[in-house]
Amino acid sequence: MKQLTIEQTADYLKNCEDVHILIHRSPDGDCIGAGYSLQAVFRLLGKRAKVLCADPIPPRFDYLMPKEPEEDFAPKCIISTDVSDEKLFGSLEPIYGGKVELCIDHHVSNLLYAQNVLLEPNAAAACETLYKVYRAMGIRFTEQIAMCLYTGIATDTGCFKYSNANADTHMYTSEIMREFPDIRYDLINREMFTVKSRGALQAEMLMLANMEYHCDGKVTLVWATQDVCLKSGVDPKDMEGITSISLQPEGVEIGLTVREPEPGLYKVSMRSAKDINVSALCAQLGGGGHIKAAGCTMTDCTRDEVRERLLAVVRTAL
Amino acid sequence: MKQLTIEQTADYLKNCEDVHILIHRSPDGDCIGAGYSLQAVFRLLGKRAKVLCADPIPPRFDYLMPKEPEEDFAPKCIISTDVSDEKLFGSLEPIYGGKVELCIDHHVSNLLYAQNVLLEPNAAAACETLYKVYRAMGIRFTEQIAMCLYTGIATDTGCFKYSNANADTHMYTSEIMREFPDIRYDLINREMFTVKSRGALQAEMLMLANMEYHCDGKVTLVWATQDVCLKSGVDPKDMEGITSISLQPEGVEIGLTVREPEPGLYKVSMRSAKDINVSALCAQLGGGGHIKAAGCTMTDCTRDEVRERLLAVVRTAL
Numbered sequence: 185m186k187q188l189t190i191e192q193t194a195d196y197l198k199n200c201e202d203v204h205i206l207i208h209r210s211p212d213g214d215c216i217g218a219g220y221s222l223q224a225v226f227r228l229l230g231k232r233a234k235v236l237c238a239d240p241i242p243p244r245f246d247y248l249m250p251k252e253p254e255e256d257f258a259p260k261c262i263i264s265t266d267v268s269d270e271k272l273f274g275s276l277e278p279i280y281g282g283k284v285e286l287c288i289d290h291h292v293s294n295l296l297y298a299q300n301v302l303l304e305p306n307a308a309a310a311c312e313t314l315y316k317v318y319r320a321m322g323i324r325f326t327e328q329i330a331m332c333l334y335t336g337i338a339t340d341t342g343c344f345k346y347s348n349a350n351a352d353t354h355m356y357t358s359e360i361m362r363e364f365p366d367i368r369y370d371l372i373n374r375e376m377f378t379v380k381s382r383g384a385l386q387a388e389m390l391m392l393a394n395m396e397y398h399c400d401g402k403v404t405l406v407w408a409t410q411d412v413c414l415k416s417g418v419d420p421k422d423m424e425g426i427t428s429i430s431l432q433p434e435g436v437e438i439g440l441t442v443r444e445p446e447p448g449l450y451k452v453s454m455r456s457a458k459d460i461n462v463s464a465l466c467a468q469l470g471g472g473g474h475i476k477a478a479g480c481t482m483t484d485c486t487r488d489e490v491r492e493r494l495l496a497v498v499r500t501a502l
Numbered sequence: 503m504k505q506l507t508i509e510q511t512a513d514y515l516k517n518c519e520d521v522h523i524l525i526h527r528s529p530d531g532d533c534i535g536a537g538y539s540l541q542a543v544f545r546l547l548g549k550r551a552k553v554l555c556a557d558p559i560p561p562r563f564d565y566l567m568p569k570e571p572e573e574d575f576a577p578k579c580i581i582s583t584d585v586s587d588e589k590l591f592g593s594l595e596p597i598y599g600g601k602v603e604l605c606i607d608h609h610v611s612n613l614l615y616a617q618n619v620l621l622e623p624n625a626a627a628a629c630e631t632l633y634k635v636y637r638a639m640g641i642r643f644t645e646q647i648a649m650c651l652y653t654g655i656a657t658d659t660g661c662f663k664y665s666n667a668n669a670d671t672h673m674y675t676s677e678i679m680r681e682f683p684d685i686r687y688d689l690i691n692r693e694m695f696t697v698k699s700r701g702a703l704q705a706e707m708l709m710l711a712n713m714e715y716h717c718d719g720k721v722t723l724v725w726a727t728q729d730v731c732l733k734s735g736v737d738p739k740d741m742e743g744i745t746s747i748s749l750q751p752e753g754v755e756i757g758l759t760v761r762e763p764e765p766g767l768y769k770v771s772m773r774s775a776k777d778i779n780v781s782a783l784c785a786q787l788g789g790g791g792h793i794k795a796a797g798c799t800m801t802d803c804t805r806d807e808v809r810e811r812l813l814a815v816v817r818t819a820l
Contacts, residue, residue, distance in 0.1 A: 345692075433698065
């Protein structure tokens with residue numbers, strides 16, 4: 185494994201041909217923005233490139249999709265963006281595992297599984313790192329590339345709300361907006377951060393009604409489980425974005441949200457309001473992630489057991 | 503009335519002595535950040551300055567308050583920041599009306615009531631304009647000034663979410679963060695945009711449960727009325743910040759939120775999701791504001807009449 189600099193990565197990309205770009209399962213704005221901006225950059229250079237993801241890209245990201253059809257071809261080069269662990273290739277792991285030539289990522293938990301790695305743990309988003317790579321390559325941005333990068337940066341920072349949004353993040357964002365002042369960033373943000381389906385609003389109401397407070401109100405537990413999905417009519421797969429409720433009550437340090445994509449499969453999102461490292465807590469439960477936003481999975485247990493296991497670990501940190 | 507440039511305003515401020523700084527009633531992050539940063543700048547110059555507001559500053563802004571006690575003195579100069587209309591001085595209007603020497607504002611609806619006006623309708627926040635003024639004055643920022651300006655810019659843009667956040671907004675923000683990297687901007691944002699009291703969450707639940715959809719779902723109407731306050735235990739005065747619910751459902755163009763700070767007094771917040779000018783709509787009802795966020799007041803009418811009047815005006819815009 186070789187760690188690359190921004191400049192080395194720029195040189196590396198110029199020499200790639202016929203690229204398959206892998207992004208993580210349950211794709212979010214950052215990996216989608218990263219993958220499709222990189223595809224667009226390769227196409228600008230006259231090269232073939234294709235983005236691959238184990239799960240479908242949610243329709244709210246349609247505006248980031250290329251207008252030109254995607255063609256099939258055998259890859260000569262395999263690159264992953266925003267993927268900290270090959271497990272996150274999901275159903276594509278058996279095909280691409282152990283074969284990634286270059287990984288571009290910003291997760292401090294990256295397992296360095298690729299032959300070459302550009303890892304910037306201080307970057308707010310993989311798209312922030314890619315912004316610098318494209319600049320180093322001398323790429324002239326298109327509107328689509330600008331929208332991809334803005335979307336990745338905005339979504340991974342909670343619209344510039346979290347601690348990962350720093351002076352650089354705002355500077356690169358400013359430069360993107362200066363070059364493309366007519367993109368409707370406000371409508372992108374509305375779509376990413378504000379708009380909810382009526383079902384999702386109904387689900388939110390139910391989750392608020394049943395929110396649990398533990399540890400003197402320092403821990404909240406929100407159940408985004410099958411019963412909530414049934415009552416609200418929301419597909420369990422669409423419950424991904426609802427982790428933000430748990431940190432709303434004043435005084436909360438750790439917010440826990442338990443989704444149940446399949447009956448009995450519990451996916452826990454752990455969020456830190458201030459300085460508690462929830463990545464370390466989730467690691468104790470076999471999971472991982474960022475310092476302030478991590479997750480783990482539990483199965484073969486009851487809801488009461490889920491609660492017990494979570495609170496046992498969480499209490500050690502308070 | 504004379505319109506001033508940034509540079510002329512900088513010169514003007516250098517020559518002010520014993521300043522009363524007026525901000526608008528129902529103070530928000532922008533006018534508080536503007537007023538208290540200006541006070542801090544005067545104090546750096548060894549001058550006396552005092553911020554005056556008809557309403558108390560909410561405790562969540564305590565971190566912006568000066569550490570030095572505020573002294574009483576007769577003003578030699580009266581300045582207003584972020585106040586588009588003398589009416590917004592509230593109970594202070596009889597004392598200060600017609601006497602403002604300098605108004606620094608960014609509302610396109612500013613009535614130009616002051617002798618000198620620095621008006622930047624394209625600035626995202628009064629704090630964005632003041633940032634430029636302080637730079638032109640050659641002021642060396644303190645942490646308090648940086649926090650005031652950041653708070654004003656962040657709150658008036660919905661944390662960089664709205665269309666008023668542009669390349670300049672992000673550039674100035676980047677410059678502030680570069681100079682003061684250790685300020686916990688994430689905690690400011692959490693306090694401003696995320697944290698809610700348990701009562702407020704309860705109120706939100708009730709408002710979601712009773713949200714009305716009109717005009718094929720293009721208009722929502724949220725009642726933040728006395729009954730909601732009673733059931734949730736939230737003080738009607740603390741219902742100011744809850745206008746964001748109305749624009750959440752997908753497909754909404756105009757979101758209406760009706761607060762009732764006193765029984766029978768209806769304060770309407772009108773929000774535009776995309777391009778409808780709600781300032782013009784509110785003007786038809788005796789109100790005003792920004793293009794995408796405006797308001798008006800109704801009294802001596804029933805809730806049914808409030809709904810009727812609002813929908814009659816709103817329908818003309820769809």
